[in-house]
Amino acid sequence: MADKKYIDEATGTETVGHEWDGIQELDTPMPRWWLWSLYATIIWGVIYVILYPAWPMVNSATKGVLGWSSRGELHAEMAAVEKERAPILAALASTPLEEIAKDERLMQTAIQGGSAAFKVHCVQCHGSGADGVRMGSGYPNLNDDDWLWGGDLASLEYSIKHGIRNPDHAETRQSQMPAFGEILSGTEINNLTAYIRTISGQQKGEISNATKILFANNCASCHGKDGKGGREFGAPNLTDKIWLYGGDAAAIRTTIEKSRQGVMPRWGGRLDDVTIKMLTLYVHSLGGGEANLAKIVDEDKGKAEAGRAK
Amino acid sequence: MANPASPPVQETQLYAARTGVYPKAVDGFFRRFKWAVMAVTLAIYYITPWIRWDRGPYAPNQAVLVDLANRRFYMFQIEIWPHEFYYVAGLLIMAGIGLFLVTSAVGRAWCGYACPQTVWTDLFQHVERFVEGDRNAQIKLANAPWGIKKAAKRLSKWVIWLFIAFWTGGAWIMYFADAPTLTRDFWAGDAAFVAYGTVGVLTAITFIFGGFLREQVCIYMCPWPRIQTAMLDEKSLIVTYKDWRGEQRGSVKKAEKNPDAFGDCIDCNQCVAVCPTGIDIREGPQIGCITCALCIDACDNVMAQIGRPRGLIDYCTFDDAEVEKSGGQAKPILKTLLRPRTLIYFAIWGSIGLAMLFTLGQRTRLDLAVQHDRNPLYVQLSDGYVRNNYTVKLRNMETRPRQVELYISGLSQAQIWPSEGKRGDYADRLNLTLPANGVTKLRLFIAAPGDGAKQENFNIGTRPLDDDRGGARRGDSDDVIFERPVN
Numbered sequence: 001m002a003d004k005k006y007i008d009e010a011t012g013t014e015t016v017g018h019e020w021d022g023i024q025e026l027d028t029p030m031p032r033w034w035l036w037s038l039y040a041t042i043i044w045g046v047i048y049v050i051l052y053p054a055w056p057m058v059n060s061a062t063k064g065v066l067g068w069s070s071r072g073e074l075h076a077e078m079a080a081v082e083k084e085r086a087p088i089l090a091a092l093a094s095t096p097l098e099e100i101a102k103d104e105r106l107m108q109t110a111i112q113g114g115s116a117a118f119k120v121h122c123v124q125c126h127g128s129g130a131d132g133v134r135m136g137s138g139y140p141n142l143n144d145d146d147w148l149w150g151g152d153l154a155s156l157e158y159s160i161k162h163g164i165r166n167p168d169h170a171e172t173r174q175s176q177m178p179a180f181g182e183i184l185s186g187t188e189i190n191n192l193t194a195y196i197r198t199i200s201g202q203q204k205g206e207i208s209n210a211t212k213i214l215f216a217n218n219c220a221s222c223h224g225k226d227g228k229g230g231r232e233f234g235a236p237n238l239t240d241k242i243w244l245y246g247g248d249a250a251a252i253r254t255t256i257e258k259s260r261q262g263v264m265p266r267w268g269g270r271l272d273d274v275t276i277k278m279l280t281l282y283v284h285s286l287g288g289g290e291a292n293l294a295k296i297v298d299e300d301k302g303k304a305e306a307g308r309a310k
Numbered sequence: 311m312a313n314p315a316s317p318p319v320q321e322t323q324l325y326a327a328r329t330g331v332y333p334k335a336v337d338g339f340f341r342r343f344k345w346a347v348m349a350v351t352l353a354i355y356y357i358t359p360w361i362r363w364d365r366g367p368y369a370p371n372q373a374v375l376v377d378l379a380n381r382r383f384y385m386f387q388i389e390i391w392p393h394e395f396y397y398v399a400g401l402l403i404m405a406g407i408g409l410f411l412v413t414s415a416v417g418r419a420w421c422g423y424a425c426p427q428t429v430w431t432d433l434f435q436h437v438e439r440f441v442e443g444d445r446n447a448q449i450k451l452a453n454a455p456w457g458i459k460k461a462a463k464r465l466s467k468w469v470i471w472l473f474i475a476f477w478t479g480g481a482w483i484m485y486f487a488d489a490p491t492l493t494r495d496f497w498a499g500d501a502a503f504v505a506y507g508t509v510g511v512l513t514a515i516t517f518i519f520g521g522f523l524r525e526q527v528c529i530y531m532c533p534w535p536r537i538q539t540a541m542l543d544e545k546s547l548i549v550t551y552k553d554w555r556g557e558q559r560g561s562v563k564k565a566e567k568n569p570d571a572f573g574d575c576i577d578c579n580q581c582v583a584v585c586p587t588g589i590d591i592r593e594g595p596q597i598g599c600i601t602c603a604l605c606i607d608a609c610d611n612v613m614a615q616i617g618r619p620r621g622l623i624d625y626c627t628f629d630d631a632e633v634e635k636s637g638g639q640a641k642p643i644l645k646t647l648l649r650p651r652t653l654i655y656f657a658i659w660g661s662i663g664l665a666m667l668f669t670l671g672q673r674t675r676l677d678l679a680v681q682h683d684r685n686p687l688y689v690q691l692s693d694g695y696v697r698n699n700y701t702v703k704l705r706n707m708e709t710r711p712r713q714v715e716l717y718i719s720g721l722s723q724a725q726i727w728p729s730e731g732k733r734g735d736y737a738d739r740l741n742l743t744l745p746a747n748g749v750t751k752l753r754l755f756i757a758a759p760g761d762g763a764k765q766e767n768f769n770i771g772t773r774p775l776d777d778d779r780g781g782a783r784r785g786d787s788d789d790v791i792f793e794r795p796v797n
Contacts, residue, residue, distance in 0.1 A: 010593070010594070011593070029323045029324055029325055029326035030324065030325050030326070031325070031326065031327075031328060031526055031530055032325045032326060032327045032328065033328065033523070033526065034325070034530070035325050101730075127686075128685060129684075129685030129686040130686075131685075131686035131689065135690075141686075141689065141690070143686060143689040143697075143699075144689050144690060144691055144692065144697075145691050145692055145733075146692045201694075237692065240692035240693065241690055241691070241692055241693070241694045241760070242690055242691075242692050285729060287689060287697060287699060287729065287755055288689075
């Protein structure tokens with residue numbers, strides 16, 4: 001028994017001599033091509049180590065004769081993307097704002113590029129949904145149809161480029177409402193507050209002639225006789241439902257007493273013209289855009305319908 | 311394990327070269343069946359991409375096409391969109407259960423007849439016989455020293471193999487693009503790199519697997535035989551050598567002298583000679599057996615020659631083997647095939663197929679998905695209305711453009727307008743032209759008076775304005791929410 005080799009009866013193959021629950025392992029030789037596959041992977045590995053960065057050193061790793069690196073690949077990819085984007089950015093630069101919507105591809109690029117730029121530069125004040133950081137906080141909602149300085153493409157581009165009440169910039173949008181706390185008495189301010197809340201439909205009641213005269217003397221020069229505001233001064237419409245700083249009595253009183261002077265930086269020096277164009281088109285597309293773009297759609301409504309169907 | 315009584319370590323060979331397998335040509339029922347399966351499967355594989363199917367100007371004219379770029383799958387009149395991928399899942403489940411069904415009924419029939427490795431190996435072996443001659447000539451050539459004659463034969467064999475392999479890889483890519491265009495581009499050097507790469511890889515794999523690795527793939531690489539073998543039971547038909555009838559083996563002469571001592575097997579080794587995986591079926595069921603049944607043909611031919619009944623090697627179940635061993639009669643084949651297990655598998659398999667056919671007939675080809683924009687939830691407009699924004703996706707899955715009306719209902723005094731349009735130009739509906747075979751995405755603005763419930767449910771739906779295929783099939787609709795500020 002001692003000299004007997006372990007031979008499996010069924011196959012005639014030697015076993016390795018182990019046994020688990022009556023199951024024995026046959027000592028079948030491996031196919032030779034399998035060994036070749038192993039050698040092939042070893043050769044592959046050696047070639048790979050020579051060609052590519054492999055061995056870690058103290059500060060970096062071996063470079064590999066191909067000189068490949070993931071950072072280099074990234075640079076190459078970035079360059080390729082920039083090269084690919086160059087023609088469409090050039091087309092955006094040379095096309096007038098009002099014409100861009102006619103070219104679907106340009107428009108798409110502009111909206112997407114504008115959306116991306118908005119998320120970097122504008123969300124801090126206007127919020128990621130462009131509806132202002134908080135209602136009534138003084139950061140205007142760009143989705144609505146109320147525009148202090150105009151909501152057509154040219155006005156939007158001007159606002160973005162030159163900013164609002166931007167100090168040290170001559171072309172910025174400028175308007176000044178006096179702080180009436182030093183000019184009018186508390187009762188007068190309260191009366192004006194009630195008057196404004198009445199013309200905006202927030203409360204009902206009779207307004208005295210004295211208050212009407214008070215409004216005409218102090219407010220109408222900017223906000224208009226009927227309180228509907230005026231874009232030449234960036235004066236808000238006091239009769240509508242949208243309030244930049246809140247429409248309740250306390251908020252309106254504070255506004256009259258102390259005046260509010262929101263500031264938006266000018267982006268002209270920081271962003272290039274194409275980015276500003278894209279931002280303009282994006283903001284215009286949010287739903288409150290006015291005038292000229294809609295005019296193009298009007299002119300060619302059938303085409304717009306067909307275009308949407310694409 | 312270090313038992314002092316165990317034998318000294320032998321010089322075991324760790325690696326062994328492949329033993330050449332030179333299967334002999336054979337004729338018979340199963341060989342002819344195998345020819346038929348090969349002809350049908352190869353014909354389907356090579357010809358299918360060239361079948362045209364007119365779908366009009368908006369969809370490709372290839373009957374079977376996997377259009378990865380546009381994410382469509384066309385199969386004759388059936389089109390599968392990405393969101394209908396469950397049909398593919400259903401087919402995979404059917405394939406799985408189909409495998410259970412076939413394996414439990416007739417063993418590893420897939421391995422023996424339909425597996426691509428088997429089909430192409432068989433084809434390559436046929437080429438080999440055509441060039442080098444049958445088994446004996448092949449063995450002689452293999453052992454002969456290299457010379458002009460051997461080199462010429464080997465070279466011509468490899469060239470034919472390469473041609474078939476190339477054709478195989480070439481046919482594969484035809485399923486993924488318009489076949490005539492791709493063929494022209496391929497030879498003009500204009501095809502995508504991936505086309506050349508795929509053809510190259512598939513050519514190499516077919517050439518090496520079908521020409522050189524052959525049964526090595528089945529025995530060492532493929533997990534399938536392990537799975538399939540586990541799915542057999544004692545009632546499955548498998549290729550069996552009936553040792554109770556064949557043993558003791560002996561030549562015809564010996565058996566004539568002493569009929570009682572010898573069985574029907576005359577040890578002619580024909581069953582081994584014809585086996586494409588080089589096994590001896592008389593050693594019993596084993597992993598190398600792909601149940602191609604060529605040994606049955608070979609043995610039956612020999613039995614006919616020596617005037618003994620056929621079926622010494624035959625399809626037989628384990629249960630029947632026991633019965634026959636003790637002198638009984640095996641069950642008829644039909645009874646073996648129709649038993650609860652196979653019937654249950656067939657019922658499941660069939661009901662999945664029927665369910666898929668049913669849903670295929672019922673599915674809507676005009677699909678609407680509405681998403682309420684969450685940022686911002688709503689927009690206060692200056693005249694007291696509140697606007698909500700929606701992203702609407704319309705899938706026109708028919709291969710013709712459609713005229714559709716998009717309407718809203720259940721929201722009083724609502725105004726609707728597309729993002730490029732102007733408020734007030736549309737009432738509560740707008741007309742759209744949907745392109746054939748495509749997705750239309752649009753931003754929709756809906757405004758309603760601001761003094762209402764904080765949340766209101768309403769319905770956005772589509773109504774086909776053109777003649778509708780299939781009669782009164784309605785468009786899709788979706789329930790959505792309208793949000794207002796808290797008062």
